[in-house]
Amino acid sequence: xxxxxxxxxxxxxxxxxxxxxxxxxxxxxxxxxxGKQLLRQALGECARSxxxxxxxxxxxxxxxxxxxxxxxxxxxxxxxxxSIVHGKLHDVMTCLYSEDSHTFRVHSALMMPKEFIDGEVxxxxxxxxxxxxxxxxxxxxxxxxxxxxAVNKSRDLCYFESTxxxxxxxxxxxxxxxxxYTIMESIHMPWCTPLGKMSFVxxxxxxxxxxxxxxxxITLVMTHCTIDPxxxxxxxxxxxxxxxxxxxxxxxxRATDVAESIWLSQQLQPHIEKQKTxxxxxxxxxxCRRSDSKLEKKRVIECTSEAGPSIRATKRHFCSTCLVxxxxxxxxxxPPVQLDEPPTDPALLTLTxxxxxSLHLSQYSDETPLEASKHSTVPILDQDSDDDDGDSIYSGxxxxxxxxxxxxxxxxxxxxxxxxxxxxxxxxxxxxxxSVLTVRMDETLVLLQQQRVQIASICSSKAHSGQLRGxxxx
Numbered sequence: 001x002x003x004x005x006x007x008x009x010x011x012x013x014x015x016x017x018x019x020x021x022x023x024x025x026x027x028x029x030x031x032x033x034x035g036k037q038l039l040r041q042a043l044g045e046c047a048r049s050x051x052x053x054x055x056x057x058x059x060x061x062x063x064x065x066x067x068x069x070x071x072x073x074x075x076x077x078x079x080x081x082x083s084i085v086h087g088k089l090h091d092v093m094t095c096l097y098s099e100d101s102h103t104f105r106v107h108s109a110l111m112m113p114k115e116f117i118d119g120e121v122x123x124x125x126x127x128x129x130x131x132x133x134x135x136x137x138x139x140x141x142x143x144x145x146x147x148x149x150a151v152n153k154s155r156d157l158c159y160f161e162s163t164x165x166x167x168x169x170x171x172x173x174x175x176x177x178x179x180x181y182t183i184m185e186s187i188h189m190p191w192c193t194p195l196g197k198m199s200f201v202x203x204x205x206x207x208x209x210x211x212x213x214x215x216x217x218i219t220l221v222m223t224h225c226t227i228d229p230x231x232x233x234x235x236x237x238x239x240x241x242x243x244x245x246x247x248x249x250x251x252x253x254r255a256t257d258v259a260e261s262i263w264l265s266q267q268l269q270p271h272i273e274k275q276k277t278x279x280x281x282x283x284x285x286x287x288c289r290r291s292d293s294k295l296e297k298k299r300v301i302e303c304t305s306e307a308g309p310s311i312r313a314t315k316r317h318f319c320s321t322c323l324v325x326x327x328x329x330x331x332x333x334x335p336p337v338q339l340d341e342p343p344t345d346p347a348l349l350t351l352t353x354x355x356x357x358s359l360h361l362s363q364y365s366d367e368t369p370l371e372a373s374k375h376s377t378v379p380i381l382d383q384d385s386d387d388d389d390g391d392s393i394y395s396g397x398x399x400x401x402x403x404x405x406x407x408x409x410x411x412x413x414x415x416x417x418x419x420x421x422x423x424x425x426x427x428x429x430x431x432x433x434x435s436v437l438t439v440r441m442d443e444t445l446v447l448l449q450q451q452r453v454q455i456a457s458i459c460s461s462k463a464h465s466g467q468l469r470g471x472x473x474x
Contacts, residue, residue, distance in 0.1 A: 020122060020191065028125055035137050035162035038183045042208035043337060045076055046222045047171035053080070066250055076224065077206065081249065083221035087256030089165075089180050089213035090328040092221075093134040095258045096163055096182045099127040102311075106265065106301045108142065109313050109394050110258045113299075115247035117143040117154060118397045122192065128164075133331035134180065135164040141192055143200060143397065144247050146229070155203040155229065155246075158192040160185045166337040170212070178334050180211035180219075184248070198397065204228040207248065221252055257299075263325055264318065265300045285319040292319040313392040 023031075049057065057069035057080045069080040085092055095111060098104035101121045108116045119142040126137035143156040162183040170177040184207040194202035207225040214220065227246055267287060284291050295317040302312045 023123055023125070031125060031139075031160060032137055034160060034185070035183065038162060038185060038208060039166070039181055039337065041076075042181055042183060042210055042224065043168055043179070045208065045224045046210040049080055049082075049222060049224070050171045053082075056080075063250070065253055077208075078226040079224075079249075081221070081223040081225070083223065083250070083252060085211075085219040085221060085252060085255050086217075087219060087259065088217060088328070089178070089211055089219050090330075091259035092211050092219050092252065092255045093163070093165065093180050094262060095252070095255045096180075097128065097134045097136060099124050099136055099138075104140065104142075105311055105394060105396075107258070107262065109301060109311060109392070110261050110299065111251045111254065112144060112247040113313055113392060115144045115146070116394065117145060118394070119143065122158075122189075130331075132335060133165050137162050139187065139189070143195070146203075146246060153199055153201045156195055156200045157184070157186060157203055157205060158189055159205065160187045165331065165334050167334050168337045176336075177212065182209045182211075183207070195397070201230050203230050203246075205246070205248075209252075219255075223249070225249065260323075260325070261299045261301070264298055264316075264323075265302075267322070268300060268302065268316075283317045285322055286316040287322040288319060290319055294320055296320070296323065298323070310396060311394050313394070 048055065053069065056072050056075035058072055060068045060070050062068070065084045065086075067082045069082075071078050071080070095107055098107050099121065101119070104119050104121050105116075108119050119140065122139040122141055124136065124138040126132070126135055128135045138161060139159070140161050141156065141158050143154060145154050160183075163181065165178060165180050167176050168179055169175065184205055186204040186206065194200060205225065205227050207223065207227075209224075210222045212220045212222075229246075282291050283295050285295060296319075297315040298318050299313060299315050302314060303310070
């Protein structure tokens with residue numbers, strides 16, 4: 001697989017804005033093992049749902065090529081989505097693969113143009129090469145707007161991601177087939193703290209996707225996910241019935257257009273400046289500068305500065321000749337998946353949301369509110385219209401977080417002898433309780449501020465009414 005011009009050459013590179021020390025070899029090995037376990041789980045879920053979807057799932061509705069299912073009792077996750085992307089597997093994987101922060105922001109801004117705020121690749125452990133197309137194993141952070149009346153705060157995610165292509169048996173045919181996959185698993189990282197001062201709520205997700213290209217040129221997508229929005233929404237079933245929810249879920253439907261935008265963005269030369277033209281000026285192709293009566297406007301990403309995370313999403317004119325792409329070269333080798341499942345590493349349980357990717361068993365989420373709303377209406381993302389010609393600037397958040405002891409809890413598990421594990425669970429339980437208490441105090445403070453504003457408004461209205469009555473009496 002060819003490397004993009006902006007991709008780093010160091011697979012252990014960290015975020016440029018977050019001063020993060022490198023991961024220790026035991027931590028790297030544990031995260032790689034976590035990716036393998038979640039991939040095996042994703043393939044197993046996909047096979048079971050493909051053969052008999054009525055076993056664990058109840059159909060809810062369809063929306064723009066997505067069939068939405070909610071879980072029956074005993075299902076491995078809360079929501080299952082079967083989707084169709086009118087494009088090839090290569091296009092889908094191109095949209096999802098990002099090994100450095102700049103590429104991650106570019107792809108996210110194209111996939112979620114109205115919801116994306118900022119993002120960073122915290123650690124890139126494994127990246128793609130000729131023998132592992134679209135492979136990524138690492139840690140990421142992403143902040144997005146969750147649109148809808150029920151979600152009044154933006155959310156950020158700190159998560160483990162594993163992406164790539166594997167060969168496995170097709171459950172429908174029993175023959176070997178090539179599958180793409182991407183896994184997002186929220187992970188507890190002490191040095192990546194929630195941005196409460198910026199009015200962000202740290203959400204928790206467990207998303208596993210499997211992609212399968214069909215001979216007719218479309219790609220099937222099978223998604224199993226569990227989402228905990230955290231904050232006050234965790235106790236409200238209303239957020240699930242909103243017309244829009246987590247933007248990551250259904251944004252994959254625009255994969256074909258996004259893959260084209262990524263390719264066009266790479267074709268643009270960095271020194272090309274945006275032409276200031278009036279409505280009377282004749283449009284020209286931004287690449288060949290030819291004037292054509294059949295120019296098309298396509299969304300692209302331009303860097304607004306050489307330093308920093310700022311990027312601009314805009315629409316530029318392209319002629320039909322410059323829009324022709326050469327067909328992608330198929331990978332020369334796709335690694336087979338290892339189906340022999342080793343025993344679960346206990347150390348992984350301190351990192352992930354749970355050993356079976358269920359937020360209901362998570363040490364970092366509230367069980368009771370989620371159980372009450374588990375079978376509520378499943379959220380539907382209201383897809384953005386692509387008719388907006390205005391520019392969108394993604395300047396990135398201004399923050400600076402440093403870490404002295406990354407994965408302190410993981411290191412504690414590694415260094416603790418087998419016979420003395422009593423203190424680790426207590427310390428972990430205390431840290432979790434303090435974290436939950438901090439979040440609830442922040443939410444309480446916000447509610448108090450809102451009530452104070454309402455009371456001040458009521459008092460002001462009463463005083464104004466009294467003054468009017470006094471004026472009328474005189």
